[in-house]
Amino acid sequence: MTTMMNEAETGSPGAVMPGASSVAAPKSSRARQFWKTLLSRKTVMVSLAVLIIAMLTALLAPLIAPYEPNAPDLRNALKPPSSDHWLGTDALGRDVLSRIIYGSRVSLAVGFVSVAIAGSIGMMLGLVAGYVGGKTESVIMRCIDVMMSIPLIILALFIAALIGKGLGNVMLAIGLGMMPSYARLTRGQVKSVKQLDYVTAGVISGTGRIRNMFKHILPNCLSPIIVLMTMNLGMAILTEASLSFLGLGINPPTASWGAMISDGYNHLRTLPLLSLAPGVAIILVVLAFNVVGDALRDTLDPRLRGAL
Amino acid sequence: GGKSSDSASSSGGSSAGTSETSGGNAQSGGDAQSGGGKSGESVLRVALPLNPRIIGYPAEVTNNGPLPFLDPVVQSLLHFDEKGNHVPWLAESWETDAEAATITFKLKQGVKFHDGTDFNAEAVKWNIEQYIENKRTETENIASMEVIDDHTLLIRLKDWNSSSLEAIGFFVRHVSPTAVQANGKEWAYTNPVGTGPFLLDQWNMNVSVTYKKNPDYWEPGEPKVDRIELLIIEDANTAASALRVGEVDLIQAGNVDLADELIKSGEFDYVLQKNGIGAVGVGLIPDSVTEGSPFADVRVRKAMAHAIDEVALAETFGKGYWETTNQWGSREAYTFNPEVEGFPYDPEKAKQLLAEAGYPNGFKTKLFSGLNTKDVFTAIQSYLAQVGIDAELIVVDEAQVQSLYFSTWEGGLMGHFHSVQPDLGLYMFRHLDPNGAFYAKGIIHPEDVLELLRENQKAPNMQVKTETSHKLQKLVYDEYAIVGKPLYIPMGIFIKQKYVKDDGFGVTHNAFWTPDNVWLDK
Amino acid sequence: MGHLLEVHELETEFRKDDSFLKAVNKVSYTLEEGEIVAFVGESGSGKSVTQYSGLQLIEMPPGRIAGGQVLFEGEDLLKHKQNSKEIRSVRGGKIGVVFQEPMTSLNPVMTVGRQIEESVMLHLNMNRKQARQRAIELLTQVGIPDAESRVDDYPHQFSGGMRQRIMIAMAMSCNPKILIADEATTALDVTTQAQILELLRDMVKKTGTSLVLVTHNLGIVARYADRIYVMYAGEIVESGTCRDIFNNPRHPYTIGLLRAVPSLSDPKERRLVPIEGVTPDLRYRTGVCAFAPRCMYATEACFTEPSPKLRDVPGEDRHQTACHRDVDKSTVPVKQTVEAVRKLKDPRELVRQDVILEIRDLKVSYPILKGILRRKAGELAAVDGVSFKIHRGETFGLVGESGCGKSTLARTVMGLIEPTAGSILFRGNEWHQMPEKQKRSLRRDITMIFQDPYGSLDPRQRAGDIVGEPLRNFKLVKSEKEYQERVSELFRLVGLDPSLQNRMPHEFSGGQRQRLGIARAIATNPAFIVCDEAISALDVSIQAQIINLLEDLQEELGLTYLFIAHDLTVVRHISDRIAVMYLGQIVEIADWKSLYDNPLHPYTQALLEAVPIPDPEREAKRERKLISGEVPSLINRPVGCAFSNRCPLATDECRQGVPRLRPVRESHSVACFKVDAP
Amino acid sequence: MVTFIIRRVLQTIVVILLVTVLVFSIMHLMPGDPVLMFLGPDASVEQIDHYKKQFGLDLPLPVQYFKWAGNLFKGEFGDSLVYRQDIGPLILAKLKVTLTIAIPAFVIAVTIGMFLGIMAAIYRGRWADSFITVLANIGMATPTFWLSILCVYIFSLTLGWLPVQGFTFPSEDFALAVRRMVLPVSMLALGPMAVFARQTRSAMLEIIRQDFIRTGRSKGLGERRVIYVHALRNALIPVVTVMGMQLGYMLGGSVLIEQVFVIPGMGSMLITAILNKDYQLVQSAVLVIAGGISLCNLLVDIAYGYIDPRIRIS
Numbered sequence A: 001m002t003t004m005m006n007e008a009e010t011g012s013p014g015a016v017m018p019g020a021s022s023v024a025a026p027k028s029s030r031a032r033q034f035w036k037t038l039l040s041r042k043t044v045m046v047s048l049a050v051l052i053i054a055m056l057t058a059l060l061a062p063l064i065a066p067y068e069p070n071a072p073d074l075r076n077a078l079k080p081p082s083s084d085h086w087l088g089t090d091a092l093g094r095d096v097l098s099r100i101i102y103g104s105r106v107s108l109a110v111g112f113v114s115v116a117i118a119g120s121i122g123m124m125l126g127l128v129a130g131y132v133g134g135k136t137e138s139v140i141m142r143c144i145d146v147m148m149s150i151p152l153i154i155l156a157l158f159i160a161a162l163i164g165k166g167l168g169n170v171m172l173a174i175g176l177g178m179m180p181s182y183a184r185l186t187r188g189q190v191k192s193v194k195q196l197d198y199v200t201a202g203v204i205s206g207t208g209r210i211r212n213m214f215k216h217i218l219p220n221c222l223s224p225i226i227v228l229m230t231m232n233l234g235m236a237i238l239t240e241a242s243l244s245f246l247g248l249g250i251n252p253p254t255a256s257w258g259a260m261i262s263d264g265y266n267h268l269r270t271l272p273l274l275s276l277a278p279g280v281a282i283i284l285v286v287l288a289f290n291v292v293g294d295a296l297r298d299t300l301d302p303r304l305r306g307a308l
Numbered sequence B: 001g002g003k004s005s006d007s008a009s010s011s012g013g014s015s016a017g018t019s020e021t022s023g024g025n026a027q028s029g030g031d032a033q034s035g036g037g038k039s040g041e042s043v044l045r046v047a048l049p050l051n052p053r054i055i056g057y058p059a060e061v062t063n064n065g066p067l068p069f070l071d072p073v074v075q076s077l078l079h080f081d082e083k084g085n086h087v088p089w090l091a092e093s094w095e096t097d098a099e100a101a102t103i104t105f106k107l108k109q110g111v112k113f114h115d116g117t118d119f120n121a122e123a124v125k126w127n128i129e130q131y132i133e134n135k136r137t138e139t140e141n142i143a144s145m146e147v148i149d150d151h152t153l154l155i156r157l158k159d160w161n162s163s164s165l166e167a168i169g170f171f172v173r174h175v176s177p178t179a180v181q182a183n184g185k186e187w188a189y190t191n192p193v194g195t196g197p198f199l200l201d202q203w204n205m206n207v208s209v210t211y212k213k214n215p216d217y218w219e220p221g222e223p224k225v226d227r228i229e230l231l232i233i234e235d236a237n238t239a240a241s242a243l244r245v246g247e248v249d250l251i252q253a254g255n256v257d258l259a260d261e262l263i264k265s266g267e268f269d270y271v272l273q274k275n276g277i278g279a280v281g282v283g284l285i286p287d288s289v290t291e292g293s294p295f296a297d298v299r300v301r302k303a304m305a306h307a308i309d310e311v312a313l314a315e316t317f318g319k320g321y322w323e324t325t326n327q328w329g330s331r332e333a334y335t336f337n338p339e340v341e342g343f344p345y346d347p348e349k350a351k352q353l354l355a356e357a358g359y360p361n362g363f364k365t366k367l368f369s370g371l372n373t374k375d376v377f378t379a380i381q382s383y384l385a386q387v388g389i390d391a392e393l394i395v396v397d398e399a400q401v402q403s404l405y406f407s408t409w410e411g412g413l414m415g416h417f418h419s420v421q422p423d424l425g426l427y428m429f430r431h432l433d434p435n436g437a438f439y440a441k442g443i444i445h446p447e448d449v450l451e452l453l454r455e456n457q458k459a460p461n462m463q464v465k466t467e468t469s470h471k472l473q474k475l476v477y478d479e480y481a482i483v484g485k486p487l488y489i490p491m492g493i494f495i496k497q498k499y500v501k502d503d504g505f506g507v508t509h510n511a512f513w514t515p516d517n518v519w520l521d522k
Numbered sequence C: 001m002g003h004l005l006e007v008h009e010l011e012t013e014f015r016k017d018d019s020f021l022k023a024v025n026k027v028s029y030t031l032e033e034g035e036i037v038a039f040v041g042e043s044g045s046g047k048s049v050t051q052y053s054g055l056q057l058i059e060m061p062p063g064r065i066a067g068g069q070v071l072f073e074g075e076d077l078l079k080h081k082q083n084s085k086e087i088r089s090v091r092g093g094k095i096g097v098v099f100q101e102p103m104t105s106l107n108p109v110m111t112v113g114r115q116i117e118e119s120v121m122l123h124l125n126m127n128r129k130q131a132r133q134r135a136i137e138l139l140t141q142v143g144i145p146d147a148e149s150r151v152d153d154y155p156h157q158f159s160g161g162m163r164q165r166i167m168i169a170m171a172m173s174c175n176p177k178i179l180i181a182d183e184a185t186t187a188l189d190v191t192t193q194a195q196i197l198e199l200l201r202d203m204v205k206k207t208g209t210s211l212v213l214v215t216h217n218l219g220i221v222a223r224y225a226d227r228i229y230v231m232y233a234g235e236i237v238e239s240g241t242c243r244d245i246f247n248n249p250r251h252p253y254t255i256g257l258l259r260a261v262p263s264l265s266d267p268k269e270r271r272l273v274p275i276e277g278v279t280p281d282l283r284y285r286t287g288v289c290a291f292a293p294r295c296m297y298a299t300e301a302c303f304t305e306p307s308p309k310l311r312d313v314p315g316e317d318r319h320q321t322a323c324h325r326d327v328d329k330s331t332v333p334v335k336q337t338v339e340a341v342r343k344l345k346d347p348r349e350l351v352r353q354d355v356i357l358e359i360r361d362l363k364v365s366y367p368i369l370k371g372i373l374r375r376k377a378g379e380l381a382a383v384d385g386v387s388f389k390i391h392r393g394e395t396f397g398l399v400g401e402s403g404c405g406k407s408t409l410a411r412t413v414m415g416l417i418e419p420t421a422g423s424i425l426f427r428g429n430e431w432h433q434m435p436e437k438q439k440r441s442l443r444r445d446i447t448m449i450f451q452d453p454y455g456s457l458d459p460r461q462r463a464g465d466i467v468g469e470p471l472r473n474f475k476l477v478k479s480e481k482e483y484q485e486r487v488s489e490l491f492r493l494v495g496l497d498p499s500l501q502n503r504m505p506h507e508f509s510g511g512q513r514q515r516l517g518i519a520r521a522i523a524t525n526p527a528f529i530v531c532d533e534a535i536s537a538l539d540v541s542i543q544a545q546i547i548n549l550l551e552d553l554q555e556e557l558g559l560t561y562l563f564i565a566h567d568l569t570v571v572r573h574i575s576d577r578i579a580v581m582y583l584g585q586i587v588e589i590a591d592w593k594s595l596y597d598n599p600l601h602p603y604t605q606a607l608l609e610a611v612p613i614p615d616p617e618r619e620a621k622r623e624r625k626l627i628s629g630e631v632p633s634l635i636n637r638p639v640g641c642a643f644s645n646r647c648p649l650a651t652d653e654c655r656q657g658v659p660r661l662r663p664v665r666e667s668h669s670v671a672c673f674k675v676d677a678p
Numbered sequence D: 001m002v003t004f005i006i007r008r009v010l011q012t013i014v015v016i017l018l019v020t021v022l023v024f025s026i027m028h029l030m031p032g033d034p035v036l037m038f039l040g041p042d043a044s045v046e047q048i049d050h051y052k053k054q055f056g057l058d059l060p061l062p063v064q065y066f067k068w069a070g071n072l073f074k075g076e077f078g079d080s081l082v083y084r085q086d087i088g089p090l091i092l093a094k095l096k097v098t099l100t101i102a103i104p105a106f107v108i109a110v111t112i113g114m115f116l117g118i119m120a121a122i123y124r125g126r127w128a129d130s131f132i133t134v135l136a137n138i139g140m141a142t143p144t145f146w147l148s149i150l151c152v153y154i155f156s157l158t159l160g161w162l163p164v165q166g167f168t169f170p171s172e173d174f175a176l177a178v179r180r181m182v183l184p185v186s187m188l189a190l191g192p193m194a195v196f197a198r199q200t201r202s203a204m205l206e207i208i209r210q211d212f213i214r215t216g217r218s219k220g221l222g223e224r225r226v227i228y229v230h231a232l233r234n235a236l237i238p239v240v241t242v243m244g245m246q247l248g249y250m251l252g253g254s255v256l257i258e259q260v261f262v263i264p265g266m267g268s269m270l271i272t273a274i275l276n277k278d279y280q281l282v283q284s285a286v287l288v289i290a291g292g293i294s295l296c297n298l299l300v301d302i303a304y305g306y307i308d309p310r311i312r313i314s
């Protein structure tokens, strides 16, 4: 889609390991600079490592998980940690560790998909509003205002209650709930980028309207949007957890960290690990996303470069 | 007829995020949150997971849950003893005549409402009329009423029905007609003017209802405590914690695990309500009507029932506080038919039945669960999977549960939440009646069953009633498996500090206690 | 000998990633009481850091003062901690600073009065009331009218020039011993610049304060400075009295600087001599002369011997240079890249060429949006009744101070803004009446070079794609191969290595970027190019390169330029005919010679008088009549002649009627009632 | 200024009306029937019809909406199905509770958050900065409901320092109220506090690098004055924007906190109402919340004017 994304794609697999960035040697020195700056801080390295681990865990869950995550074993319910079940078992006798491993799939999927939904819809709306302006802009932005005047969790709660539970619906609910901020951000970006000299230069060079929009305006609006996306990954995961806690998350028996916290709630006194462990998992992943988002902002947003 | 307890599925599991969020405990000034009240006043604090919406206008109290909030202030003509027998309360005695289809209540004398007006036959009649006006099922069988004298009321029924005495006697509660008429219905919602041992002191919506002693109570020497505070704590965990740290004296435990923990600690007294009166039984009911539903075949219904090990479920999730049964109602009820074979856990048989029905490789279906039955139903899902029934588990909220059982449930399975009270003619009929509101649209209605039900309703005496009841159990479960698999009946669990005596919680009807008798042995 | 300030071997460095950037490298200098000393050098040469190091005003970290002494009245300021009491009492109290950006140097959310009071109360131990009195006094001194009522205004309520006056008032508020003016006038219009400099000089002369003028403009210092330090790459390369430096510069860099800038006194055919190459990366100091790679006089030895130390120039007092060789203006350079003279166009010849662009009575207005509601409250005529013709092959200069509507005019000519009235004829066709399609094809012939070399290149496109974009858009190439060839050719034309095509814009220096912009502009073989402040953002040494490039391209490709700038010397150098703009109107049009030799409009005269000449002798002789007042904004344009409120000649006639532009001589028109036709 | 406020209020009203339409549509599209919820599992068909009529739920949807909206203009919200009460006073009571928690939480979040942010900015690159930054990140990454549970477990159940649950107005019993509010208030404050800390930090860093800060230092002002007088006020502008958004978040975030700590506020009422399909109550509550958020945004805009004279004048 953009240079930025391409870099992220080409660079990401190898560049996470310390020193690997130079081995992977991205094409342009800009990319190299990007990764160098990004990885210059230890926290970022650690966070990327956490994310890679989380993603690998999600991908390889069937290979890693010691037990089938959804198979009840009623005779073995609510067992404290042991050598068989490192984190114990839940009320249905399911292995908590395995469920946390499988739960990473849900959390990451919720994060990525809902952010993708929010980003794509929000960006399109914002782009149209910012570029076309006038009445169209007013109408779109009023609708965005409407959505923004309802807190995310309540909006998501509504949408979830409307379209029902289930992974897909939860992702849609969170995605739609987060969408307005993308529309706003994109519109603002478009409006400011629109009047920059290089966009004018594009017009003078005979570039058509639509082409100009996608070639010169959109790519230059992306950095803050990408930053917002990384930050929102964590927020989406947290929101899913909240929805699950309120009982409006995904359907059982699928394991989700939020639902696991909720399930473990009643056993807090006897088996605190039941809700502690998934809570820690959430914190780690969300934290990692936030740190990476922060770092991305530093590297991508020149106004903030050096500020953080 | 009476009402089963509040929301069907709120009896098991955690209540975080269920139908109702709980209120906090905003006590009025001065009170510390532990034990005793101020300056020698004895105060009883009870945590209940239910939220009353109306206390003072019983005709619109449409479910059983809030009844404990009425007990201190608003009373009825009769109540139950420990075995479920009717005992007098505001009525001194009553007579029933099956032939003539009449009930005659003789009222206690000298009873006054809190506003000082007399409690008499006119008042009772007025109160019953309010119920009729609100289309309450309890009073739908009443043809007319006649005030014989100040303390005698004659009620003529449309048809003789053995349940009507209980319906009118226990479920109709009485408030001062004068007060309601003077101030209006809306006022009455929050201002109960009854005959009870306590007066409403303060009602903090969603938080607590507090009562103070009625000095002019009609029973001498009662009540024994000065104040009662009923705290609305829906969250089982919080309630348990509150009991543990002494913020409350008694709780109705909403969660088995927490209750078990408290009871095992040995620090508390507890009462298990075993007779199931007022309890909500949970079963698994198949939609046998929707087109294409495999459950239209009785063999599939039976196979489904055989596939599930309800004993293991009760053990794991009920921890001994759930009773299992193979028919409608508890094993202790007179309607219990020991000859019913039921569907003991037998996966092989289930598979065989499925094969016979033409599903040797099983089939796909849906399994709807409320929020609170989530864990149990998750286990059930895996039992079903073992015999080849691939059920997609769909957890729906309370409202959706209700709209499902108000229509059909997509050819799948859902929880069968039913009042386990013994009167089958009343309770079972509600679901099996082709025009019934709940579950009726998703199940078959065999003529022989309906015939038996009618017979049961009209039973002139206990013997007929029992006989027809036993026949019904056999037919509905063993023969047709109409309402599928009975799973468990949760016992009401009441846990209290050791000094709380004679509270009556869990002794008779689930929603009934004795605020007039309770005392604190401190 | 007790100097007021004596800096000895000062070293300041910044941590950048893993290495240290030595911004100031063993700099020593002195400052006497009552003296005006100038620091000159190109951007990044360390002038500011040198000044701030003593006050410890640099960012620490990443900055670090690595060594040296700064003796102020005999006491070493570096002994004290960064924000210690001792340092703080010197800052503001004994040494005041005026910064470059008047727009951002004042706290936007505090009234100017408070900002002055603050420092007065701190250093002079006055109470609030006294401080306020002092603030009003100071504001009056620096020429803020109505100081009494304006002390309670916020900075944004003042114009740029006034803010800079306020800064000066603030810096002078505690009677400092030294006043540092760091590029204090760079951001201002020529006329304002001159006013501020005069003010500064008057004030320091009156109070006996020493003034340090930091600037990259050699011209400015000629008139005001007593002594000059020339800095390059964090080192002082030459120092001496103003006269010595200008008359007898002894360091190749100083010589280069003087040759790179045009001057009003230059012969027109002088070709500018740019200092080729770029500033070295200060992170990688090699220990040899830092200027050697760019030096026209460098010998073998310059690249091997350790970098030269400052040494006295024999025979001249206090004149020092840091060069291995003994060069002066007459020394023959080792490498001579460009010839010293250029071909002059004959203005009479040019006028006979066809008219390529004609502007008739052009009017462009912006809506005035009022309040936070952004409702349209009126119109602001940024261009108001402008007419002129441009002939093929000529360079038409357009000068005027900031905000007078130059860019608006340029954008309208480019078809980016719809004119409110009037017409623009390009080769006889009415631009704005054309259908979109025809307009687009016309864009091949009329292109633009932008002011900001950073903002005009899409940061996410490769250099090659940027330059080649018009080629693809207008389908000017038939094959990929041809495209490649053409792009490479364009790179070569503007003096860039075609192998740089794959780089991103930010990997180029400012000058290189501007070359990219030019390459893009000439990609379609246009006939006409609008250069809107095309060189204003560049360093002097690079300015010369770009000016030469534009001149060469014109000759090679027969281009016509509309050259917009505010720098009159540059405009004089490059243009054939020149129009002077004031508040949206053209006040004078003439060929370059008659305009500069015989300016008729009082505004043009004032502009020319404000332009500094890099020659102290001539400056000393010049009798200056600076005009007073600020450039009014378009919204409160005076009725009658727009210049009437500042004009020394203004009469009631001027304040009532608007003078029309009328020809007074051959190819010389002016809009003024007071100018008589000969 | 006045015209600005009027215009903004009008805009807000339009937005809010749209909000009500949206919420109304969503509520009615949701599966479930409020009367069934209200009557419970054993209701008869007649009873259901009786109540549907009583609550006007038998009318066509647009009629229902306009009836509700019409009442709104008369200043009436109608009756709640769940609570069987007039919605106006009900919401007012709940709002009082929520604000009793949210306002102290907000104040704490702002003061501590900004203080931490300033500290981090001043000591940027040192350990204090890293510590605060990491802390803020963790604060933002932690699910509040989870932390609340954990804190109840630690402080109430294990240590017995604080009450488990409940809510008391400070006016009723101050000591008890404070003890009860410690946990919910700090939990609610945590997330926003982290956000403020981060925002303040980056705003301060941005401002600290600006020319007028250098001017301040060049005048010999003390670091304290430079930071707290010159930088902070300028840094407030972006921070205030975030404040507006966080106030909105707090209304949403209180949903979970109220759930865990059994606080009878707007959040718990809203969930009850949504789950019970109490149409009018949900509509009214969301209306109030949306109105509150819009009001916050308006306040933020007005605050800009006070902080930044550039905006004030134009």
Ligand SMILES: Nc1ncnc2c1ncn2[C@@H]1O[C@H](COP(=O)(O)OP(=O)(O)OP(=O)(O)O)[C@@H](O)[C@H]1O
Binding pocket: C014, C015, C021, C023, C041, C042, C043, C044, C045, C046, C047, C048, C049, C050, C059, C062, C063, C183, C216, C282
């Ligand atoms: N805060 C800083 N951090 C890092 N490097 C800096 C900092 N301030 C200055 N420098 C570097 O120090 C060198 C000298 O900067 P300085 O500001 O003194 O130049 P200057 O001669 O004043 O230039 P200009 O004319 O642009 O103001 C430059 O290379 C600059 O990049």
Ligand SMILES: Nc1ncnc2c1ncn2[C@@H]1O[C@H](COP(=O)(O)OP(=O)(O)OP(=O)(O)O)[C@@H](O)[C@H]1O
Binding pocket: C366, C367, C380, C382, C400, C401, C402, C403, C404, C405, C406, C407, C408, C409, C566, C634
């Ligand atoms: N888009 C716009 N909307 C409203 N007013 C504008 C707009 N662009 C410019 N102006 C105003 O029009 C006037 C002329 O602006 P213009 O940019 O043409 O001036 P300029 O001579 O190019 O100045 P500079 O030398 O600062 O670039 C200014 O007063 C400016 O404030």
Ligand SMILES: [Mg+2]
Binding pocket: C047, C048, C049, C182, C183
């Ligand atoms: Mg500088």
Ligand SMILES: [Mg+2]
Binding pocket: C406, C407, C408, C533
């Ligand atoms: Mg301009």
